[in-house]
Amino acid sequence: MAKTQKVSFKLNGKPVEATVEARELLIYTLREKLAHTGPHIGCETSHCGACTVDLDGMSVKSCTVLTVQCEGAELTTIEGMEQGGALHALQQAFHEEHGLQCGYCTPGMITRAYRLLKENPNPSEQDIRKGIAGNLCRCTGYQNIVKAVQSAAKKLAAAR
C-alpha cells in the first residue's frame, strides 16, 4: 500500500481535505478527488497553461505542482470566479468579446487573466500578451482574448 498523507487547503474559499500520495499532482487532486474539472489537462508538461489555477496569489500550472506542496494554501479555480450567481467580469467579457471557440484553454486563460488584472489593473495590449504568454490557444489567434481582457479591465475599473 502506497504511503499517503492528508493535505488541507482552501479551495474557492471552502476548506477541503484530500488524502494523496506525495507524487500526486495538484491537477489530479482537483479533478479526480475534489470534482473541480474546470482546470483542464492539456499538455501535462507545463507548457500549455490549460491547468492554470491561482495558488496563494500566484498563477501556477497545476500539472507541475505537487498536492502536498499546497498544505494550508488558498486556491482559486475557474469554479470560484462567479460570485452569487453573477459571472466574473472576465467570464462576461470572454462571452461578449467571443474570447473562445472550443473553450479548452478558457478556464486557464481566465484564471491567469484574473491574477494579471489583480497585479496590473490597467494593462496595455503588450502587457496582456506578455501576461498570457504561458497560456496556449489553438483556435482564436488570441485577438479576441486580448480584447476580452481589455474589456474586463475597463469594467472592473469602472466598478471601483
Place this chain on the structure above:
Amino acid sequence: MIPAAFDYHAPRSVADAIKLLGQLGPEAKLLAGGHSLLPMMKLRFAQPAHLVDLGRIAELRGISQVGNEIRIGAMTTEHELLSSKLLAEKAPLLVEGAGWIADPQVRYKGTIGGDISHGDPANDHPALMIALDASFVLTGPKGERVVKADGYFLGLYSTQLAADEILTQIRIPVPAAGSGWSYQKLKRKTGDFATAATAVMLQMKGKSVAKAAIGLTNAGPTVLKAREAEAYLAGKEINDASLNEAARLAMKICNPTPDQRGDADYKRAMCGEMTRRALQAAHARAKA
C-alpha cells in the same frame, strides 16, 4: 505522467533541511520551484527516493543590499526578481534576464537558486551570474562556504554543490555606477530554452571599454565565460571591428549540442550574433 513514488519532506529551516539531507543520503533531492525537477521526474529522468521541499523555509527568500553587495535568497522566485525595485535600480541585468525565462506561471514558481543549482547550461541565470561576477553561499553540515560563479559549474547537471549542501544565497557585487547591461536571447517561442543567449556587463571609460564581462548560455556543457573576448575588449572602442572580433572570440569557445533548435554551426553563429547585440545594447546603456 506521474512521477515515481517518493517520500516528501518539508523542513522549516535551513538547519533542519541540512539535517534531513544528512539522514536521507544521496537518494534525496532538493525541491525548489520544481519546474525542472518535476518534469524530469515525470519522464523518469530523475527518480529520487526523497524530496526535500525548500518551499517552506522563509529565511531562503528575499532580496536585500548589505554594504556593496546584493544578497538574494536562493528560493526567491523569478517573479520576485522581476518586481524588485532594488534590482531594477542596482542590477537591472538580472531583471532583464528573468523576464526571458519561461512564462509567467513558471516565473511564479521558478527560483534563482534552483535555476543555478540545476547545472543545466540552457538555464539563463548561470550566464547572468558570470556577467555579474556573483558568488554563491553553499551551506552544509560543517557550515557555510562562498564560491564564485566562475568555476562553480563543472559539467552538465554538475556543480560544486555537494550532496549534503544547499545553495542558500546569491551574492552580487553592486555593479559600478554607469555600467551598461544586456541579456540577448534567441528562442523559438515563449517557454523555450535559448538557441543562444549572451549576458553582458560593460563599464566604459571615455570612449573605451574599461571592463567587459560576458557569459554565454547553452553554448557548451556548462555556461561559458568568454574570457578572450573580455580581455580583447579592454581598452577598445565599441565599433564594428571590435564587435566582430569579440563575437568571433566568443564563438571560438562554443561547443553547442545540436538539437531541434539547430546544428552546432548555426548555434555557434547565433552565439556570435547574440554577443554582438548584447555588447551593442550594453554600450548604448553605459555611461562613461
